[in-house]
Amino acid sequence: MIVRILGDNQYVLDSKYLDKLNELDNCMVDHLSNEEVDEFSSCLHEMIHTIREKGTLLDPAEIRPSDLIVPSPDITPEEARKLFTEEGIIPD
Amino acid sequence: MIKAKISSFLDRHEDPRETLDYSYEKQLELLTNVKRGIADVVTAKKRLELQKAKLESNIESLNNQAREAVSLGRDDLARIALERKKDSMAQIESLTAQIADLENEQTKLVNTERRLSAKVEAFRTKKETIKAQYSAAEAQVKITESVTGISEEMADVGMSVQRAEEKTESMKARSQALDELIDSGTLQDLTSDQTKVEEELSKIKSNEEVEQELKIMKQQVPIKKKATTEETQEAQQ
Numbered sequence: 001m002i003v004r005i006l007g008d009n010q011y012v013l014d015s016k017y018l019d020k021l022n023e024l025d026n027c028m029v030d031h032l033s034n035e036e037v038d039e040f041s042s043c044l045h046e047m048i049h050t051i052r053e054k055g056t057l058l059d060p061a062e063i064r065p066s067d068l069i070v071p072s073p074d075i076t077p078e079e080a081r082k083l084f085t086e087e088g089i090i091p092d
Numbered sequence: 093m094i095k096a097k098i099s100s101f102l103d104r105h106e107d108p109r110e111t112l113d114y115s116y117e118k119q120l121e122l123l124t125n126v127k128r129g130i131a132d133v134v135t136a137k138k139r140l141e142l143q144k145a146k147l148e149s150n151i152e153s154l155n156n157q158a159r160e161a162v163s164l165g166r167d168d169l170a171r172i173a174l175e176r177k178k179d180s181m182a183q184i185e186s187l188t189a190q191i192a193d194l195e196n197e198q199t200k201l202v203n204t205e206r207r208l209s210a211k212v213e214a215f216r217t218k219k220e221t222i223k224a225q226y227s228a229a230e231a232q233v234k235i236t237e238s239v240t241g242i243s244e245e246m247a248d249v250g251m252s253v254q255r256a257e258e259k260t261e262s263m264k265a266r267s268q269a270l271d272e273l274i275d276s277g278t279l280q281d282l283t284s285d286q287t288k289v290e291e292e293l294s295k296i297k298s299n300e301e302v303e304q305e306l307k308i309m310k311q312q313v314p315i316k317k318k319a320t321t322e323e324t325q326e327a328q329q
Binding site: 004006007009060061062063064065066069 | 200204206207210211213214215218237238240241242244245248251252255
């Protein structure tokens with residue numbers, strides 16, 4: 001699957017990591033709704049770290065829609081609130 | 093959020109080939125915006141660097157003035173100079189952080205521009221190929237995929253540019269406020285003629301010079317007087 005990190009790049013990631021990403025996504029949504037900013041950003045960073053470490057960079061000349069889109073690592077909680085729906089960024 | 097933007101974009105044209113051309117035009121526009129964004133960030137950064145340099149040279153003069161004031165026994169003036177030095181140092185610290193922030197934004201935008209350029213070029217090639225084989229049924233699928241893919245890229249780049257713009261705007265506002273602060277004299281360069289400390293120091297200095305000259309004169313004049321008296325005494329004896 002193709003994953004985009006906003007403000008960064010698109011990565012090709014094995015879909016076996018989807019469960020882990022989903023778990024981190026829920027973690028982000030929960031902490032955001034509880035106003036736990038530090039916990040929120042640690043979930044986000046773990047998610048981004050997983051994508052960068054396990055995935056490979058998509059050739060910039062390739063034009064492909066992403067299966068998942070995750071926020072940029074320096075997103076503020078305010079921006080995140082605007083970006084998130086109740087289900088998080090990964091649709092169930 | 094991004095997906096919604098893309099679907100409205102796709103619905104706009106009945107002939108998908110028009111969608112390709114329209115999308116390409118939009119991509120070129122966006123590329124121009126990214127370039128403008130980079131230029132704005134560079135300008136804002138340069139301005140902050142100039143202000144920083146100005147404040148740094150102020151610190152040097154303020155230090156010298158404080159030392160001079162101390163040597164003249166004017167602790168009150170020295171205190172003013174040192175307080176201003178402290179203000180300038182705090183401003184420099186905050187400017188350094190802002191400059192680093194803009195530097196970071198610049199790097200990100202330059203990378204964004206590189207990535208988008210590659211994608212736009214790839215899209216242009218692909219667009220012509222798809223248009224040439226449009227009769228084929230699979231062309232429709234290819235169009236949807238390319239346009240969706242590039243639209244997603246454009247939405248992402250658009251957000252980065254907007255973010256950078258917001259940052260430069262707020263930096264501009266802050267840097268303007270700093271200019272006003274420097275102009276209003278709060279952080280004024282104390283070496284300029286109008287400032288109180290400089291004025292007083294030069295007054296003291298010129299007073300000192302007068303005193304010094306007077307002292308020299310006094311030394312010269314009494315010698316003459318004394319000589320005259322001695323001469324008179326000698327003459328009398």
